[in-house]
Amino acid sequence: MKSKKVKTIFVCQSCGYESPKWLGKCPGCSKWNTFVEEKQEPILSSNQSARQLTGFSSGTFPLNDVTVKSFERIKTGIKEFDHMIGGGIVPGSLTLLGGAPGIGKSTLMLQISGALSKVGTVLYISGEESLSQVKSRAERLNIAKDNIFLASETNLENIVSAINKIQPKFLVIDSIQTTYHPEFSSAPGSVGQVRECSAELLRIAKSQHITVFILGHVTKDGDLAGPRILEHIVDTVLYFENEKQQIYRILRAYKNRFGPTSEIGIFEMKAEGLKEVENPSLIFLSENSNTVAGNVVTSSIEGTRPLLIEIQSLVARTNFGLPRRMVSGYDLNRVIIIIAVLEKRIGIPLDNQDVFINVVGGIKIKETASDLAIACAIASANNGVVCPDKTIIFGEVGLAGEVRAVSQIRERLTEAEKLGFKKAIIPKSNLKSLNYKGKIEIIGVTNVHSAIQAIR
Numbered sequence: 001m002k003s004k005k006v007k008t009i010f011v012c013q014s015c016g017y018e019s020p021k022w023l024g025k026c027p028g029c030s031k032w033n034t035f036v037e038e039k040q041e042p043i044l045s046s047n048q049s050a051r052q053l054t055g056f057s058s059g060t061f062p063l064n065d066v067t068v069k070s071f072e073r074i075k076t077g078i079k080e081f082d083h084m085i086g087g088g089i090v091p092g093s094l095t096l097l098g099g100a101p102g103i104g105k106s107t108l109m110l111q112i113s114g115a116l117s118k119v120g121t122v123l124y125i126s127g128e129e130s131l132s133q134v135k136s137r138a139e140r141l142n143i144a145k146d147n148i149f150l151a152s153e154t155n156l157e158n159i160v161s162a163i164n165k166i167q168p169k170f171l172v173i174d175s176i177q178t179t180y181h182p183e184f185s186s187a188p189g190s191v192g193q194v195r196e197c198s199a200e201l202l203r204i205a206k207s208q209h210i211t212v213f214i215l216g217h218v219t220k221d222g223d224l225a226g227p228r229i230l231e232h233i234v235d236t237v238l239y240f241e242n243e244k245q246q247i248y249r250i251l252r253a254y255k256n257r258f259g260p261t262s263e264i265g266i267f268e269m270k271a272e273g274l275k276e277v278e279n280p281s282l283i284f285l286s287e288n289s290n291t292v293a294g295n296v297v298t299s300s301i302e303g304t305r306p307l308l309i310e311i312q313s314l315v316a317r318t319n320f321g322l323p324r325r326m327v328s329g330y331d332l333n334r335v336i337i338i339i340a341v342l343e344k345r346i347g348i349p350l351d352n353q354d355v356f357i358n359v360v361g362g363i364k365i366k367e368t369a370s371d372l373a374i375a376c377a378i379a380s381a382n383n384g385v386v387c388p389d390k391t392i393i394f395g396e397v398g399l400a401g402e403v404r405a406v407s408q409i410r411e412r413l414t415e416a417e418k419l420g421f422k423k424a425i426i427p428k429s430n431l432k433s434l435n436y437k438g439k440i441e442i443i444g445v446t447n448v449h450s451a452i453q454a455i456r
């Protein structure tokens with residue numbers, strides 16, 4: 001990095017208006033908080049080369065002549081992690097690890113560093129904690145410390161010199177929000193800083209073939225504080241999706257250039273670090289599943305893995321004003337549609353009832369295949385009928401109250417059978433092509449009404 005101060009300007013991200021200083025409101029488009037500090041491009045004469053466009057240019061070759069370099073993935077030995085990222089870490093890749101404060105980013109990263117240090121030198125930069133804090137965590141986690149270098153540093157210029165000195169194979173930046181580029185005046189964590197720092201780190205990573213992990217905090221609404229822009233730059237985005245109040249930590253791959261997405265890793269936070277969970281389906285079932293009205297077990301495919309998940313519903317008379325719909329772990333809008341279907345197609349009066357939905361274990365179900373279970377949970381809570389024991393329910397619900405086919409039926413049924421389930425209420429349209437030969441009794445339904453009758 002050049003030590004000479006670069007000239008920076010502030011640019012409206014909405015309309016491109018430029019200003020020498022930060023402005024709250026854009027004079028160009030009247031939007032608020034759109035200004036981001038950027039490097040001012042020098043005007044180049046034709047024989048000057050543009051800035052930093054080199055670094056990892058390959059030259060041009062006929063596709064036929066390009067040889068495929070086979071890369072060997074590096075196993076971290078943390079099975080759950082290796083599985084979710086597609087079999088191990090790809091050398092030279094750039095990974096973003098996000099999550100709420102306290103969820104376990106530094107813990108997981110230090111565990112991974114311990115494993116990686118057996119393959120090559122790790123440089124762990126912490127801008128959040130002192131050297132002794134990181135050291136004492138490393139002691140608690142009992143990781144190999146031989147090949148790990150630590151620096152408590154936030155200045156990118158110093159980080160770059162540390163990289164040049166240590167020449168690590170693996171680099172950890174904990175976190176991107178505390179790292180700042182000294183040539184920019186905006187605060188650490190701002191969009192401009194995060195963008196410039198990440199871009200610089202990417203250049204180093206790709207030119208020196210360093211595998212980089214960038215840690216970042218996430219705000220309540222699930223955005224990486226400030227910078228979603230990071231997601232485009234990196235190869236892999238991993239994100240802890242639940243809250244730290246839960247013992248279990250769910251890590252989800254949102255983007256993965258080298259493996260599957262929407263794959264999840266389920267960990268338990270222990271004193272000695274994040275440990276994989278033996279039987280993940282069990283943690284999403286409560287002790288009294290299927291003995292209380294309103295509780296229904298469904299099956300959701302998370303990545304490549306079927307999980308049994310319990311859905312709990314409570315229906316209570318609205319005391320005042322508009323009926324409330326509160327949902328945790330499922331898409332609120334889908335629940336509202338399902339409630340409308342129950343009212344209009346089946347005649348369950350819910351317009352003066354509060355409806356609460358909770359997905360056990362803090363997981364966020366992304367599939368629509370649990371629609372039918374949500375509908376049955378609400379109906380069960382409303383009429384006080386307990387769903388029969390050891391029964392799973394799944395299917396997508398349409399606006400007419402019809403139950404639509406879902407995918408991977410055999411996997412769902414096999415997982416349920418493994419956990420001792422006896423009965424399954426599934427879309428009838430799935431029966432034709434079903435190649436399941438197990439012991440579960442299957443009830444095919446065409447609409448929500450028959451599913452509710454089947455649980456009576």
Ligand SMILES: Nc1ncnc2c1ncn2[C@@H]1O[C@H](COP(=O)(O)OP(=O)(O)O)[C@@H](O)[C@H]1O
Pocket residue numbers: 099100101102103104105106107108140244269270271272
């Ligand atoms: N001695 C301990 N025993 C068990 N868990 C601990 C211990 N110390 C910290 N933790 C867990 O580690 C979490 C903090 O993890 P950390 O990796 O620092 O999170 P992040 O880097 O995402 O902010 C705490 O919320 C707590 O659950």
Ligand SMILES: [Mg+2]
Pocket residue numbers: 105106107128174
């Ligand atoms: Mg941390």
Ligand SMILES: [Zn+2]
Pocket residue numbers: 012013014015016017026027028029030031034
């Ligand atoms: Zn503007």
